[in-house]
Amino acid sequence: MQDELAHNEAMAASTIIRESEARLNAILNTVVDGIITLDSKGTLESFNAAATRIFQYQPEEVIGKNITILIPELYHNEHIGTGREVTGLRKDGSTFPMDLSVSETVVADRHFYTGIMRDITERQAIEKELLLAKQSAEVANQMKSEFLANMSHELRTPLNAIIGYSELLTEDAQDVGLTQQVADLEKIHTAGNHLLSLINDVLDLAKIEAGRVELMPEKIAISRLINQVVTVAQKQIEENGNTFNVICPDDLGDCITDTVKVCQVLLNLLSNASKFTEQGQVTLSVQKENSQLIFSVEDTGIGMTPGQLDKVFIPFVQADSGTTRQYGGTGLGLPISEEICQLMGGEIKVNSAKGSGSTFTVTLPIDISTLVKIKTYLAEQPKENTSPESSPKGSILIIDDDPQVHTLLSRHLNKMPFKIITAQDGKAGVKKAREHAPSVIILDIMMPEMNGWTVLQILKSDQRTAHIPVVMSTFLDEKKKAFELGAIDYLNKPVNKNNLLRVVSKAISNNKMPEILIIEDEVSTIAKLEQALENFGCTITKALNSKEGVNKIRNHFPDLILLDLMMPEMDGFTFLEKLHQLPNTKEIPIIVMTAKDLSPVEKDLLKTSTQQIITKTSLLMNTDDVILQIINRIQTSALKAYDT
Numbered sequence: 081m082q083d084e085l086a087h088n089e090a091m092a093a094s095t096i097i098r099e100s101e102a103r104l105n106a107i108l109n110t111v112v113d114g115i116i117t118l119d120s121k122g123t124l125e126s127f128n129a130a131a132t133r134i135f136q137y138q139p140e141e142v143i144g145k146n147i148t149i150l151i152p153e154l155y156h157n158e159h160i161g162t163g164r165e166v167t168g169l170r171k172d173g174s175t176f177p178m179d180l181s182v183s184e185t186v187v188a189d190r191h192f193y194t195g196i197m198r199d200i201t202e203r204q205a206i207e208k209e210l211l212l213a214k215q216s217a218e219v220a221n222q223m224k225s226e227f228l229a230n231m232s233h234e235l236r237t238p239l240n241a242i243i244g245y246s247e248l249l250t251e252d253a254q255d256v257g258l259t260q261q262v263a264d265l266e267k268i269h270t271a272g273n274h275l276l277s278l279i280n281d282v283l284d285l286a287k288i289e290a291g292r293v294e295l296m297p298e299k300i301a302i303s304r305l306i307n308q309v310v311t312v313a314q315k316q317i318e319e320n321g322n323t324f325n326v327i328c329p330d331d332l333g334d335c336i337t338d339t340v341k342v343c344q345v346l347l348n349l350l351s352n353a354s355k356f357t358e359q360g361q362v363t364l365s366v367q368k369e370n371s372q373l374i375f376s377v378e379d380t381g382i383g384m385t386p387g388q389l390d391k392v393f394i395p396f397v398q399a400d401s402g403t404t405r406q407y408g409g410t411g412l413g414l415p416i417s418e419e420i421c422q423l424m425g426g427e428i429k430v431n432s433a434k435g436s437g438s439t440f441t442v443t444l445p446i447d448i449s450t451l452v453k454i455k456t457y458l459a460e461q462p463k464e465n466t467s468p469e470s471s472p473k474g475s476i477l478i479i480d481d482d483p484q485v486h487t488l489l490s491r492h493l494n495k496m497p498f499k500i501i502t503a504q505d506g507k508a509g510v511k512k513a514r515e516h517a518p519s520v521i522i523l524d525i526m527m528p529e530m531n532g533w534t535v536l537q538i539l540k541s542d543q544r545t546a547h548i549p550v551v552m553s554t555f556l557d558e559k560k561k562a563f564e565l566g567a568i569d570y571l572n573k574p575v576n577k578n579n580l581l582r583v584v585s586k587a588i589s590n591n592k593m594p595e596i597l598i599i600e601d602e603v604s605t606i607a608k609l610e611q612a613l614e615n616f617g618c619t620i621t622k623a624l625n626s627k628e629g630v631n632k633i634r635n636h637f638p639d640l641i642l643l644d645l646m647m648p649e650m651d652g653f654t655f656l657e658k659l660h661q662l663p664n665t666k667e668i669p670i671i672v673m674t675a676k677d678l679s680p681v682e683k684d685l686l687k688t689s690t691q692q693i694i695t696k697t698s699l700l701m702n703t704d705d706v707i708l709q710i711i712n713r714i715q716t717s718a719l720k721a722y723d724t
Contacts, residue, residue: 113198120191122147134178134199136171147195151180168197176201224286235279236555237482240574243272244488247577276574281412285395287557288419295338295424296559297449302332302373306366307611309343313350317362320354322379327365335373336447341420342375345428348413349377349440357381357437368446372426375442384432392430393418417442424448475499475516476584479509479535480524480553485573489522489553492577493584506530510538513545520587522571525554533565540566549587595619597638599629599655600673601647609642612707626650630658637668643690645674653682656689 114131118124124147127139135142135150142149152169168178179198184191246269253261287293306328317324346364353362360380367374384392395415414428421428426444445451476498478489486502493500501516503509506527513521521539525532532552539545552562553571562570569583585594596618600606603624610620621638623629625647633641645652652672659665670690678686678693686693 113196116147116150116195116197118147118193118195120193124150125192131197134170134197135168141171151178163196165200168199177204236276236573239272239276239279240482241484241488243269243276243574244484244492246272248488248491281416284416285412288416288423293420293423293557294560295448295451296340296563297336297447298339299334299336300339302335302366302368303328303330304614305335305337305339305342306364307614308339309346309350309364311611312343313347313354313364316351317354320357321359322354322357322362323360325361325363327363329367332366332368336449337373337444338424338448341424342444345417345420345442346375346377348417349442352413353377353379353381353438353440360437371446373444373446375444376439377442378437378439380437383434383436383438384430385434389430389432393428425451475501475518477501477503477509477512477516477518477521479503479506479512479521479527479532481505481527482524485524485553489575489580492575492580496581496584498588506532506535509535510542510545513539513548514542517544518548520584521548521550522553522584523550523567525552525556525558533561536562536565536567551583551587594639595621595636596640596642597621597623597629597632598642599623599626599647599652600642600644601625602644605644605673626652626655626658629655630662633659633665633668634662637665639669641668641670643670643672645672646676653685656686660689 109129111128112130114134115126115128116124116131117126124142124145127137127142132138137150150169151166153167163179163181166178166180168176170176177200179200181196183194185194246265250262250265250269253265284293306326310324310326314324350362350364357379358381361378362380363376363378365376365378393415395412418428421442421444424444425448426442428443429441430438431441432438474497476493476496478486478500480486480489480502481504483504486504490500490502498519501512501518503512507530509521509523510530512518523532523535527535532554536550536552539548539550546566549568550566551569551571552558552567553573553575555573557572559570568587571579571583596613598606598609598620600609600622601624606622606624610622613620621632621636623632627650629641629643643652643655647655650658652674656670659668671692671694672686672690673694675695683693
């Protein structure tokens with residue numbers, strides 16, 4: 081009885097084992113990976129269906145044989161653990177790449193190994209295709225970048241001449257009273273700038289798509305940033321008969337942002353507002369909310385339908401086909417603005433209704449420096465050079481392969497008290513820099529044989545020229561690289577005259593722009609002067625009367641005084657007497673502003689104590705020219721101080 085019971089139990093256990101083995105074999109023969117087992121000597125003990133498919137052997141052909149018939153170079157101690165790539169050998173003698181994982185099992189002091197393998201021939205082929213596609217895309221992207229750089233240069237070079245010469249001719253025509261010619265030249269200048277903006281839009285979008293747009297944070301007063309935008313946008317807005325309103329509280333303080341890109345976004349929004357609004361209102365406002373700056377551009381123009389709003393940020397798409405015909409443009413301005421805002425960690429939103437105008441709201445961090453992984457170049461980044469050799473010597477070197485650039489920049493700079501030296505290639509530029517040790521160098525990048533980057537590196541590695549301030553002037557957007565190699569500033573071509581004069585003046589002054597004291601009782605005149613002077617980078621101190629002016633001078637000497645003659649309590653003549661009673665004040669340059677006709681006696685009196693007399697009419701009609709005269713006075717004083 082007991083024997084029968086034991087027999088039944090053994091039979092049941094055997095059945096369970098067979099069923100378990102059957103289930104295990106079913107699993108092993110179902111999986112897509114090859115699975116084999118072998119003993120400590122490398123003898124194969126099992127071989128699943130997937131292994132048959134991979135190696136083309138039947139199990140009975142390999143079981144009992146050494147693993148080397150499948151994997152000739154197997155060293156099992158090295159392969160135990162996570163998967164690695166090895167070479168497999170098929171029955172027909174062909175080899176293939178294989179992913180192999182090996183685990184070790186010990187049962188009753190017996191060691192055996194389980195190998196899991198997968199043929200990765202197809203995967204490697206796909207990876208190779210992807211690698212080739214990636215390399216091809218990188219080559220194509222590099223070719224595209226080179227094409228864009230070259231086309232940027234080729235397209236913008238003639239535009240540089242058109243815009244620059246039309247600006248110069250306009251000034252000449254104004255000087256001799258050729259009113260009709262002035263109007264015609266302004267049309268040429270406007271058309272050139274419009275064409276340039278279209279080219280810039282296409283190139284900007286290409287840079288954004290290629291991921292080649294970099295942020296260049298700098299510290300700037302928010303009010304000054306808004307002033308820069310207003311100065312550029314005001315004329316276009318008012319030409320359409322619109323009223324331009326600006327809401328910018330005085331207490332907003334500073335921000336750290338990419339000034340160029342913020343201005344680009346705001347100017348694009350204001351340009352659109354002006355374009356689609358006639359005889360209406362355009363309002364630019366800014367406010368600070370916690371760590372965010374919120375800019376708003378609101379207009380009372382034609383507005384948009386919900387369908388048009390859905391397409392407003394799609395590249396090359398405008399509200400409808402009639403928009404392009406009537407208003408022009410590429411349909412890229414808003415998509416580019418959106419990309420720029422997102423790059424700076426912000427956003428842009430729009431609210432609009434057909435016939436009721438539009439409001440675009442831009443929200444940006446007040447400090448974007450944390451978004452930038454590279455070194456942050458704040459406004460004060462170029463360190464003041466205290467070397468005596470860097471003081472003004474009266475020459476400016478222009479290194480550019482385009483003779484038209486020499487002519488344009490020379491004429492823009494001819495009112496400054498400096499000799500202009502030119503060089504048409506990098507090698508000649510380096511030689512002239514060593515010979516003349518100029519006060520500042522204006523350097524192009526795209527030149528044959530020796531480009532601007534090489535020239536800059538040579539200049540900064542040579543003790544004879546390392547101290548000379550270098551300003552890059554180019555069509556390329558390479559500010560970061562320029563600053564890393566030692567340039568102190570950067571001018572985008574076509575070079576705007578006022579930007580050129582501001583940057584050169586700043587460079588010559590060891591990166592310290594003049595401090596100017598304005599003594600004037602008319603708030604509107606102060607505001608206009610302050611805006612214009614700040615655009616040139618000057619630091620402004622204000623006094624609403626002569627007594628306040630004297631007190632400010634007692635505390636701190638400015639680089640120049642702008643003095644109104646006709647003021648209550650103490651007029652300008654009395655102020656000059658009081659000023660010259662103070663010690664060491666006779667060397668401060670003074671420019672007198674007046675609205676009255678001066679008698680010969682008054683003029684003679686002023687000549688002994690001031691540098692220049694300008695009428696308020698001239699000041700208000702030709703503000704930029706007057707500001708240039710003011711800057712020149714300061715530069716001339718600096719030269720005299722150096723010579724003595």
